[in-house]
Amino acid sequence: MNNLNNNRLNILDLPDEILCLIIEKLNMVDVFYSLVNVNQRFNRLVFDSLYIHDLNMRTIMTINSSYDQTSLIGPKVLSRICKKIIRGIHSHVHKLTVEEYSMKQILLASNYPPLYSLSLINFQA
Structure with a gap:
């Protein structure tokens, strides 16, 4: 039984290349909320x-109708x-890339000196 515990893999056992591929598939907001400050390795990968x-x-987002999001x-x-x-x-x-719900807070959080592209998503006219 002790031998089984020694053979269990952990996410930290994966190489950086695999972890980067996983992080790229995740929602950025979730990555920031869940992985930042977990350890130095995750910080290095997330803030690359x-x-x-x-x-x-x-x-x-949950979308019930065009007016109820x-x-x-x-x-x-x-x-x-x-x-x-x-x-x-x-x-x-x-x-x-920001959406209507979070745009104001994200844009006011800081200035973005090298910014050359701003995409606005889910805006109601």
């Missing part, structure tokens, strides 16, 4: 300048991401 170069801050990210989580994370990476963001 190539990864945050194209910052997609779309959140998962709710973001599944809470205001406290968004505030934490803007205050603790966005301010630290703003100088690496070249492309930014």
